[in-house]
Amino acid sequence: MGELFSLLYRSKCILPALSSAELAMLEVARTRNQFEYITGILHRESGAYFQWLEGPRSGVEAVYASIQADSRHTNVECLSSEPATHRRFSDWSMAYSNFDDESLFDWAAATGMSLLLPNPQEILGFLEHRASLLA
Numbered sequence: 001m002g003e004l005f006s007l008l009y010r011s012k013c014i015l016p017a018l019s020s021a022e023l024a025m026l027e028v029a030r031t032r033n034q035f036e037y038i039t040g041i042l043h044r045e046s047g048a049y050f051q052w053l054e055g056p057r058s059g060v061e062a063v064y065a066s067i068q069a070d071s072r073h074t075n076v077e078c079l080s081s082e083p084a085t086h087r088r089f090s091d092w093s094m095a096y097s098n099f100d101d102e103s104l105f106d107w108a109a110a111t112g113m114s115l116l117l118p119n120p121q122e123i124l125g126f127l128e129h130r131a132s133l134l135a
């Protein structure tokens with residue numbers, strides 16, 4: 001299956017939260033992710049998406065290329081992309097969490113994380129925490 005790879009990005013939302021358009025996007029994403037052996041989580045808060053993708057490098061890169069070209073969000077900015085030693089979201093073709101569930105901003109305040117220079121490791125810590133509660 002090749003090298004396990006991970007990618008974290010942030011983007012600006014366009015679709016209303018939990019709209020039928022957003023839920024339809026999520027359903028297509030989950031179907032394709034299963035096909036590509038990709039797992040991960042999408043967190044939405046204050047008009048921003050944070051998404052972690054993990055899986056075979058070729059699949060992650062192909063899906064990320066589609067995501068970058070997708071006009072349903074803008075300002076897609078990669079925060080980290082690197083080989084991974086293990087999957088962190090193996091139970092999820094794409095978990096979804098949003099501000100109503102728990103806030104990354106609150107997490108940042110509690111952990112002393114800088115919002116000026118967000119640290120991918122700290123964002124990942126929040127996303128793993130989210131998935132552990134969704135399970």
Ligand SMILES: Cc1cc2nc3c(=O)[nH]c(=O)nc-3n(C[C@H](O)[C@H](O)[C@H](O)COP(=O)(O)O)c2cc1C
Nearest residue numbers: 025028029030032033049063066067070072073094
């Ligand atoms: C915020 C956001 C997150 C997305 N996440 C995924 C994803 O995890 N996996 C996926 O296959 N597509 C995801 N998509 C949809 C892709 O951009 C794309 O529409 C889909 O993969 C179908 O590929 P295609 O448009 O090249 O046919 C996402 C789109 C948006 C706007």
